[in-house]
Amino acid sequence: MQHILLNLWLLAVALAPAIAAAGQPISAQWNYNHSDSVTAARWSNDGIITAIDNPEATMQALRKNGHAIKGKISTKKPKKRPVVKRMKKGDCLMFTIPSVTLPAGCDVDFSIVITSTDDNAPRYWLCEILDGDRWVTPSQEFLRNDPDGTPYSFDTRYFKSHQYTTFSQTFNLKHPITDGPLKVRCRVSSNRDNLDRRISPDSVGKTIMPAHEYTLASLTAWPGSHARYSHKAGILGNSFTYYNGSPFMLKAIARSQGHRLDLNVNTKGGQYLRNHLVLEQSRHVTDGHGYDYVILQDQSRQHSRYDVSHNDTILTETRALSAAFRENSPHATIILENTWAYPADDWAGFHSDSIFSGHLQSGARLIAEADTNIDRVSPIAVAFDKARAQGIPGLYAPDGSHPAINGTYLKACVNYLVIFGQPFDANVPDCGCAPDVASKLRAIAEQTVLGNDKYHSKTR
DSSP states (O other): OTTSOOOSSOOOSOSSSEEOOTTOOEEEEEOOOTTOHHHHHHHHHHSEEEOSSOTTOEEEEEOTTSOBOOOEEOOOSSOOOEEEESOOTTOEEEEEEEEEEEOTTOEEEEEEEEEESSTTSBOEEEEEEEETTEEEOOOGGGOEEOTTSOEESEEOOOOTTOOOEEEEEEEEOSSOEEEEEEEEEEEEOSSBBTTSOBOOTTOOOEEEOOOTTSOOEEEEEETTOOOSEEEEEEEEEOHHHHGGGHHHHHHHHHHHTTEEEEEEEEEOTTOOHHHHTTOHHHHHHHTOOOOSEEEEOOOTTHHHHHHHHOOHHHHHHHHHHHHHHHHHOTTOEEEEEOOOOOOHHHHHTTSSHHHHHHHHHHHHHHHHHHOTTOOEEEOHHHHHHHHHHTTOSOOBOTTSSSBOHHHHHHHHHHHHHHHHOSOOOTTOOOTTSOHHHHHHHHHHHHHHHTTOHHHHBOOO
8 A cells, every 4th residue: 555665675684683694784664654553652652663674673762861752743734744842952863773783894874854844943963873882973074064063964944845854874884783783863963943043942843754655764784795886976856756765775776786875865746857946955955066976857747748849948947957966066977867657647648658658758858868968868767668568566656656666666776777887786675575576677677778778878
């Protein structure tokens, strides 16, 4: 069902103790489903949410003194979400996988999606890992300073239109863990609220985390598997990207193949590329420097509209966004996603999957050829066509347009191959898909991308 998210990452190798053999990741993923009354009760009573793929792994809201903060469940429509009230400097969200054995030098990937429901919530957060007996932050290059000069990893803001902050960080353990807990925390780093005012002692500001289609958080350790290469990627999209956590899937797939992928992401439902030119969280992404790769996903029907009407506004908006990235990252490979055809609204009014897909593919190629900053097209529509032809299940969510878990995995696989251009090895994760289906989806992605430059390559 749509409201029960499957894993984005590998299922945990074992539950307790979680002792990984070489190359086998240890993983936990947190999501909240508003129909899950047991989870809601535990969050409200104890401030704890259990990982969906590992019942021993927990997310907990804690005061500076280590005491638990009781959570709340937002009653705001359309979706109920986990909320923490009255957080102040030093309070944190703690993510724990107990009883693991990890070697020194092990990489640990952490990702979280978070926002605020009002201006009074804390704005600045520091992400840290427990390494030995000390809490450790990443190097200074991954940190910024707030107005007081205090380092922070990410900030949240209140927007009536719900712009979530998507944050991803890779740590490297300097000390081994022997049958002990793996812990990462997001700690409120200063007493400044979303408007940069001082948080008053009686503030009831609310920090909120997503439910349903988003990934709330994920934590993965990679023992015995060393990243050979490091890359930086910026990703802008909408719900077709945030459903089931496509960027986090891409990161996990890349990491399994020896590529560390540092992500800077913003995804907000219903957005066109033009919206990302003004969205504050998107500007954080476009203003970034030194990207190796950029992935852009427009509103799901835009490319078919362009193929039919050749509306210059669509091309102008794409050019403006790609130029913003090109200015700060002149050597980046900029990739335009070719969105898949979907059956909702009678194939978007085209009455045929092949006609809808044909317009989407043609429109994406025309835009890419006309925009000198676009380097490649990610032929996700072609891969979906092949998967439908083979009768692969689980491509679409119940609404008939958004991706279900298999569709998200196929999208991530295609993007990985467009970026790196090499077939998958045996270490690639299934990311919560059934193993036999995941294998078929990877094969479809390879057939679509490898050796088929006509689908995705162009000369800038």
